[in-house]
Amino acid sequence: MASRTQEELEDAYYSEANTDMRNHWYPLIASSTLTSEKPLGQHILGDPIVMYRDPATNEAITLVDKCPHRSAPLSVGRIMDGKLECRYHGWQFESNGVCSKVPSNYKIPANAKVRKYPTTEADGFVWVWPGDLDRVNQAPKPAIYFQTQRDWVQRSGVEVLDIDSSLLNENFLDPAHLPFTHETTIGKRSNSTVMTVSCEFIDKTSEGFGIGIEGFVSQPERPDLEKVQQKFHFIPPCIVSLDFGGMGDQTFYCVPTRKGHCNFVYSQRFGFLQSAEKFFLGRAMLNWYNPQYTRKILMEDYEMLKGQQERLAQGANAMNSPVPADLMIKTFRNWWRKVMKREDGGPWFTGFSSDMEDILLEGVPRRAVGGKGKVVKTGKDKVAETA
Missing domain, CATH: 2.102.10.10 (Rieske [2Fe-2S] iron-sulphur domain)
Incomplete structure (x- = not known):
């Protein structure tokens, strides 16, 4: 099958099939x-x-x-x-x-x-x-998405957050926040320079996934940072994958549990931890340290996202003054708007149907039902009408 053009992939990215969040x-x-x-x-x-x-x-x-x-x-x-x-x-x-x-x-x-x-x-996860x-039965079997398939040390986990999945997805597609939000962990203020962000559409259907986007980050004023090329993937409905130029590969599922809440499911591979994995003490430290460190980084994001979510609920705009570094966020948000429009408010649960409201009367003789609130005895079958 011939590869599709960027225009064709863009149409597919925003298509009805690719904005269907239920069938995943x-x-x-x-x-x-x-x-x-x-x-x-x-x-x-x-x-x-x-x-x-x-x-x-x-x-x-x-x-x-x-x-x-x-x-x-x-x-x-x-x-x-x-x-x-x-x-x-x-x-x-x-x-x-x-x-x-x-x-x-x-x-x-x-x-x-x-x-x-x-x-x-x-x-290592339960999928629903x-x-x-x-x-x-026609859907591909579930599997964690990775950009690479290297034999690296892998760590995974789940965090339950009262943050909307859309905001968490945007956060992971935002390279410009790293030097400031994560200054005490994975970021450095000194690494903050003008960013050039490019974005193109990618087809991952042959691998069991959908049409997504791939973003590249460049910092032309810091050639020393260009040695490690940062590559971002967003694959609908909720996958963000980060590849740090051969040092690590991380996949985040921002699972939409309900409005304003999500389960942050992560799976990380690190090449530089291979030597530590060989020793018992090293394995024990990695099993403890990696989840703790991941949670610390996440909590730095949480403080910002929680405040942002509160302001959006009060009528603020998700983006007021976009800059070129926001390109991946804009491309994600355009997709998210399509999701929200396709089902009149999104794919969210709208309430229980009334199909099973009268089950107490199922199989019980109708003569057993008396007047309102009256209990009628008919042998071993007893029922109180509550209507």
């Missing part, structure tokens, strides 16, 4: 944090979900975090006898979302079930598919 696999949590002992509440694109491991198969399970009985959160429930149990009235659910036990009733309502989300594990079920 998202790495949501680290596999090591999911157990068969306690359910875990999460969100993906605003959808409230509950996650746990099936005790019988060790499979990662994701269901809607709402009991079909009284809409209580299943994530505050328990794992009992291998099933997810609602802590409100003890209803139990199989791993496919179907209710298998109602302690207070002989019969189980036929439609007492909750939606199950496709879930899998890869590269919030999109159309009929499209999941």
Whole structure:
């Protein structure tokens, strides 16, 4: 297949298919944090979900975090006898979302079930598919994106942030903030000079990803810094990858859990840590130090992004006086606007449907239902009308 022109790639970058945020696999949590002992509440694109491991198969399970009985959160429930149990009235659910036990009733309502989300594990993370079920089998298998495939030391983790995913994506595509925001960690004020940022569209569909952008940063007044070429990738819907000229390769997934919140999923490879990895003490130090140092850098960003988010909520503009160094941010934000417009406010959860509101009456003789608020007894079937 012939390679596409930049004009064709630009059209594809802003296309309906490339701005569809629902039909993607998202790495949501680290596999090591999911157990068969306690359910875990999460969100993906605003959808409230509950996650746990099936005790019988060790499979990662994701269901809607709402009991079909009284809409209580299943994530505050328990794992009992291998099933997810609602802590409100003890209803139990199989791993496919179907209710298998109602302690207070002989019969189980036929439609007492909750939606199950496709879930899998890869590269140390649990991935969830919030999109159309009929499209999941056609999607590429999930895998962490990297610009390089060198045999480097790899470290990964997840941080839960009350920061919108769009702001975090922009932050990682902003090379000009490094000397100032991260002056005490990875940045130096002395490295701040005029920047030349170039940006082009790239096609990563053959690798199982989409149409994205590739940015290069140059500092013509500092030829000593030109030895390490910084290369940035943004791959929709939420991947930012940084390549630091052979020293390291980092991938960040700014997973949109809900509006104003995201899970920061990171996977980093460092070539210069190979020698330390060979020794037991070196491995122990890396396992502790890398997450701690990553968190310290992230918290430097957090302080700025939290304040920015508060001001945007008060009506401020995301960008007022753009400069050439903002080119990657502008290209990302143009894509983000397309996302928000395509579904009348974006891909966010809009509320539960009323399809299952009357499940208490399912399978119960209609003659058992009396007047408003009246309890009618009919043998072993008992029901109180609450309408």
